[in-house]
Amino acid sequence: xxxxxxxxxxxxxxxxxxxxxxxxxxxxxxxxxxxxxxxxxxxxxxxxxxxxxxxxxxxxxxxxxxxxxxxxxxxxxxxxxxxxxxxxxxxxxxxxxxxxxxxxxxxxxxxxxxxxxxxxxxxxxxxxxxxxxxxxxxxxxxxxxxxxxxxxxxxxxxxxxxxxxxxxxxxxxxxxxxxxxxxxxxxxxxxxxxxxxxxxxxxxxxxxxxxxxxxxxxxxxxxxxxxxxxxxxxxxxxxxxxxxxxxxxxxxxxxxxxxxxxxxxxxxxxxxxxxxxxxxxxxxxxxxxxxxxxxxxxxxxxxxxxxxxxxxxxxxxxxxxxxxxxxxxxxxxxxxxxxxxxxxxxxxxxxxxxxxxxxxxxxxxxxxx
Numbered sequence: 001x002x003x004x005x006x007x008x009x010x011x012x013x014x015x016x017x018x019x020x021x022x023x024x025x026x027x028x029x030x031x032x033x034x035x036x037x038x039x040x041x042x043x044x045x046x047x048x049x050x051x052x053x054x055x056x057x058x059x060x061x062x063x064x065x066x067x068x069x070x071x072x073x074x075x076x077x078x079x080x081x082x083x084x085x086x087x088x089x090x091x092x093x094x095x096x097x098x099x100x101x102x103x104x105x106x107x108x109x110x111x112x113x114x115x116x117x118x119x120x121x122x123x124x125x126x127x128x129x130x131x132x133x134x135x136x137x138x139x140x141x142x143x144x145x146x147x148x149x150x151x152x153x154x155x156x157x158x159x160x161x162x163x164x165x166x167x168x169x170x171x172x173x174x175x176x177x178x179x180x181x182x183x184x185x186x187x188x189x190x191x192x193x194x195x196x197x198x199x200x201x202x203x204x205x206x207x208x209x210x211x212x213x214x215x216x217x218x219x220x221x222x223x224x225x226x227x228x229x230x231x232x233x234x235x236x237x238x239x240x241x242x243x244x245x246x247x248x249x250x251x252x253x254x255x256x257x258x259x260x261x262x263x264x265x266x267x268x269x270x271x272x273x274x275x276x277x278x279x280x281x282x283x284x285x286x287x288x289x290x291x292x293x294x295x296x297x298x299x300x301x302x303x304x305x306x307x308x309x310x311x312x313x314x315x316x317x318x319x320x321x322x323x324x325x326x327x328x329x330x331x332x333x334x335x336x337x338x339x340x341x342x343x344x345x346x347x348x349x350x351x352x353x354x355x356x357x358x359x360x361x362x363x364x365x366x367x368x369x
Contacts, residue, residue, distance in 0.1 A: 001027055001368065004085035005034040006076070006100065008054045008093030010195045010224060011264040013037030015115060015161045015357070016091045020045070022361030033083050035076070038225065048079055052226040054096070076100055080109070087368045090134075091115055098126070101133040110368050112136045114360055116155070120147045127151045136367050138360045141305060142350050158359040159352035162264070166249065166271055167354060174254045181244050186218045187256035189328070190274065191241075192248065194261035195224035197231065202281040204235040207259045209321040210328065211238050217256065217332070222248040257331050259324065266300040266311065270347055275331035275340045277324065278302075278313045302343075305350055310343040 003023065007016045017039035023030050024043070032045025035054070041047050054072065077100065080088070088109050090097035094117030101111050116139045119126045127148065130137065137155040139145055145157040177183070193204040204221070211219050221232055223245035232243055244251055248265070252258065252272040260269050262280040269276045278300040298304050302311050312327045314320075330336040 001029070001086040001365075002031045002033070002083065003087045003089060004080055004083055005032065005036065005040070005089045005091060006093065006097055007034065007036040007040065007091045008051050008096055010037065010051065010226060012091040012093060012115070013039045013051060014165055016040050016089075017043050018161055018164060018357040019089075019091075019114060019361055019364075022357045023365065025358075026361050026365040033079075033085065048076075054093075072096070073099055077103055080104065081107075085109065087112060087364065089114060089364065092117075094118070098129065098133070102129065105133040105135075110135055112138070112364055112368070114138045114364075115140055116144050116148075120144065127153060136363070138363065140356060141301070142352060143305065143307075156360075156363055157352065158363070159354065159356040160267070161356040162268055162271055163348070163351060163354045164357055166268070169249050171253070172250050177247075177250050177254060181220075181242060181247075183218060183220065183242060186216060187332075188251070188254055189214065189217045189219045189332075190248075190251050190255035190258040190260075190269075191219055191221045192258060192260045192265045192269070193221065193279075194263065194265070195226060197227065199261055199282075200224075200227070200232070200235075203261055203279055203319070204232065206281070206319060206321065206324070207279065208235060208238070208241060210324045211240050213325050214328065214332075215240060218242060220244060220251055220255075222251050257328060257337075259328070262299045262313070264301070266302050267305075270302045270311070270344045273341055273344050275337050276302075276311050277327045277331065278311050279319050279324075280313070280315045281319045282316070302347060306343060306347055310340060310347075 005016055007013055013036050016036055020043040034040055034047060035049045037051050088104050088111050090101055090113045092115040105111050111134050113134045131153045138158050139155050140160045145155055148155045191207050193200045193207060218240060220242045223232055223243055225246040229243055252269060252274050255274045258269050258274050258276040260266050260276045260278055262278050266278050280299055299313055300311055303309055314323050
């Protein structure tokens with residue numbers, strides 16, 4: 001069958017690439033055309049646009065780039081029409097994908113969504129549109145199935161693909177990793193400032209402002225694959241900071257603690273059993289709008305899944321040097337660290353075990369054959 005897949009972020013590229021690998025086992029004749037990234041490209045097929053061209057964060061940023069976004073929507077519809085896929089698969093990236101899904105359903109395409117839009121966080125009425133426009137929804141968070149059931153919409157919980165991504169990664173020894181990246185013997189504090197330029201710009205300087213207060217540790221920035229060192233280097237103003245690119249899992253595997261931008265990385269950090277502080281700072285306008293439409297008690301996936309505050313969240317004005325110092329002190333030693341690690345064990349059990357990519361591929365193939 002011919003598959004058309006739309007991904008808009010680095011995390012989606014990872015999960016979609018693993019799904020494609022599993023789909024090829026289910027359907028040896030599979031042909032792929034996609035919006036995605038290098039990991040998907042390695043699985044074969046034709047890439048239409050790289051997610052680097054698509055990533056916008058916050059209400060203000062989206063408004064500023066609205067002409068480009070609408071142009072991409074128009075082009076995407078034309079490209080789907082020319083390709084005539086048997087199966088459409090939307091992966092996360094809800095602002096764009098739900099718009100395409102509405103059109104695609106009207107055109108008679110089979111619509112499938114892997115990694116649900118976060119309708120449980122805000123604007124729950126979007127479920128009405130999802131029920132209308134999406135034939136099959138595959139969710140990866142345990143509470144999402146119960147959420148959709150309230151709206152009489154049956155979805156498939158397949159487990160979280162991060163479990164497989166972490167388990168199947170190529171493991172590098174700590175010694176080799178330290179030698180390759182010129183790290184000394186001190187314990188490592190991982191710094192994960194996000195993958196979008198807007199969030200890195202807002203947060204990395206603050207994250208690094210505490211480096212000289214923790215000279216017994218070395219701080220290592222996890223660079224995203226879609227950014228280069230020159231971009232990160234403008235925020236580095238002390239010698240006790242190192243930088244690695246596209247090796248986040250190797251970094252987390254040796255980290256003592258981490259400063260993490262809110263998003264998928266908070267869950268990845270927890271699955272590596274690394275105590276963390278979750279950080280968020282957006283533009284004031286975007287933050288004020290978000291405060292009024294988001295109904296959640298927490299912003300991190302760790303706290304949301306466990307339904308309690310396990311990791312500290314420093315949001316907007318609370319995200320500052322003084323609070324970072326105080327909270328990092330708590331998690332590098334002492335009872336706060338041990339309590340967080342115990343809760344991480346419960347978290348992993350709730351995520352449903354491995355095999356998410358195989359499960360969604362099997363359901364996709366059988367449901368669209």
